[in-house]
Amino acid sequence: MSDTTEEESMKFEVLKAVAGDGPTARLGRLTLPTRPVLQTPNFLAITSRGVVPHLTPDTITRHGSFSGAYMAMEDLVEKSQKNVTKIPAVAKMPCYDGKRLHAFTCLPASVATILGPRRVPAVKAPIGNNDSSIQVFSSNGFQPLTNKAYIDLIATLKPDIAIPLADLAYSSTAASKKQGKGIVKMCERTEEWMEQLHKSLDSDELPASNTAIFAPTLPAPLPLQWHYLSRLSEDFLDKLSGLAVYDTSILPELERYPPLLPLPRLTLDAPSTPHDILRQISLGVDVFLLPFVNAVSDAGVAMSFQFPPPSPSPKSSPNDASILTTTTSLSSSPPPPQTTTTTNSTELLPLGTDLTFPANAASLDPLVPNCACHTCTAHHRAYIHHLLNAREMLAWTLLQLHNHHTMAQFFSGVRASLATSKAQFEQDCALFFKTYEPELPIGSGTRPRARGYHFKSELGDEKRNVVTWQLLQEGQQQAKTTQGKENFKALQGKVARDEADTPVVPGDDVDAAELVREGLGQVVIKSD
Incomplete structure (x- = not known):
């Protein structure tokens, strides 16, 4: 700027x-x-x-x-x-x-x-x-x-x-x-x-x-x-x-x-x-x-792509591709299995890393190597992993900073490529398509609570928000049984009252509101 x-x-x-x-x-x-x-x-x-x-x-x-x-x-x-x-x-x-x-x-x-x-x-x-x-x-x-x-x-x-x-x-x-x-x-x-x-x-x-x-x-x-x-x-x-x-x-x-x-x-x-x-x-x-930037952050995924994409060393094996790029850096544990996809014997690199995966629990590496954003320079994967598991709001704040920075660097690379020549831009685009997976990771983390103005559910849609507090299985069954008995007793009482004549002197268990509901004081005139 x-x-x-x-x-x-x-x-x-x-x-x-x-x-x-x-x-x-x-x-x-x-x-x-x-x-x-x-x-x-x-x-x-x-x-x-x-x-x-x-x-x-x-x-x-x-x-x-x-x-x-x-x-x-x-x-x-x-x-x-x-x-x-x-x-x-x-x-x-x-x-x-x-x-x-x-x-x-x-x-x-x-x-x-x-x-x-x-x-x-x-x-x-x-x-x-x-x-x-x-x-x-x-x-x-x-x-x-x-x-x-x-x-x-x-x-x-x-x-x-x-x-x-x-x-x-x-x-x-x-x-x-x-x-x-x-x-x-x-x-x-x-x-x-x-x-x-x-x-x-x-x-x-x-x-x-x-x-x-x-x-x-x-x-x-x-x-x-x-x-x-x-x-x-x-x-x-x-x-x-x-x-x-x-x-x-x-x-x-x-x-x-x-x-x-x-x-x-x-x-x-x-x-x-x-x-x-x-x-x-x-x-x-x-x-x-770009709506997907907010969605990816909510899913607990850190974007890891760049433009132009890095060129892997010819001497490296396909298994070393994740080490030579900015997509994965887990020195203490193997990368999660969902981070790569093999197509025609060519290993595609993921567009992002799911930080909720257990392999990140002890990793002191930044979200993306050599990333200059505040999140990567001040924190590490294990910290973000902990925040996501604890559902701390800071987790999504740090992910938003990183993902928006990644997009800013992506567009900066695009502008630099366009400034060089048309052939360079087309070459970089072709290499990007061959290097990265076509879709962003879905993410397995629990997202922030969705609000009613974000969406409108359709018939048959699953609930967007997970129920936080609920009874245990035995308590649920007991509650249903108790509620069913209470509803049945209330229905029996109403039927009995409907079948009986209104007493001249109400009992102690009858209040004024119930008398009004039963028609007390109402005069019904029948025409011949």
Whole structure:
């Protein structure tokens, strides 16, 4: 990161584009007002309820490895059951520069704020969107967020980057489920909402707010959204600073719209592995959101890959591959059996190490050899292993620091490779695919307790949270038997009372509430 800039508007400069036909990888520099310059390709952290999971603002200031954080509007709005007109707390946050979102989340000045309508990945809504609003999943459940309200909140919160509303179902199969008229309707609604946003933004006030607008591109075939893309490149271009790409398969088609090519591209088509990141970089993506970083940390896994990958010594045997790389270093015990996979007699290296494995219990090695992150320089595997087994919150904090640092080094290596030549980048990508396993380790550790706003369970899904306190097997059976007897006795008593006449003088065991339930004082008039 370089020095903070005082420019009055966002700027993106393509430093070098890899030569070739169609979409290509490119080096760039994204400059946001009052924020450090972001060298691209790069990534942004993902927040939950306005906080990067397990990382406090002071920890980010001292050891953070990212220059921006993505926040969801659904994390910040609530509908009070007592007062439906209640203004969200974030909209009333006092601040000296008008950037209420940044002040509310207490992020360091070096971290840019990116505001979108929903989380990445988002929970699928039970009902669809309408012509004026989308469904968002707040802490009080699903509720509509109108385009007008969202535009007003953008003007009030003043994030560094804002992503307008798009008519999406936020499902992994949304594009395949929507056919014909459904996709056309999605494009028409999004175009209408973009037009409303364009009209509401004053050309003089937009630079003063230091908010850059990244227009969404939709997960739809080009023949169905060509008109929308044409409007972006012709009618809305003066208010746009970038593109928010929901489906990277549309990137090759952007060659048809030259005015959109210089804009930075933020992908919301979240990659699930480093291999997917490299593929999207090859398509021309500049900035990434990576949900798998938080998920891997929660699973107790320390990322161990690097780009370019290390070249093993020709004299070494396949069994020594883990010693020659930054993936495994267990001097006192053999590596866990799940860390390597053999394919066509070639041993693939794991993308990460599960620190809950017992072999780490006595290892004094860093998580990854030669890693310069705070976790690896100040702690060792045995300590993290102990913290994970004890379910200490510090375990996930240290893993987050390491994994975000690993991703920062990964993108730094990508930029260095791109700066060399196209051939070098392609060679490094091919070597990476041959060196590492295609999937990240699942992790066998117990994850932090999941919250209701993170997911919505479907019929037949297993419980996300393990029951902490429960009766022993004998106690469970005894409790069921006792409860069954009590229910049976209560049912017998109710049947007996229903069959008997109401006594003239109630007994001592009958209270007033029960008399009311039995109809005392009610007059029933029967008509002939």
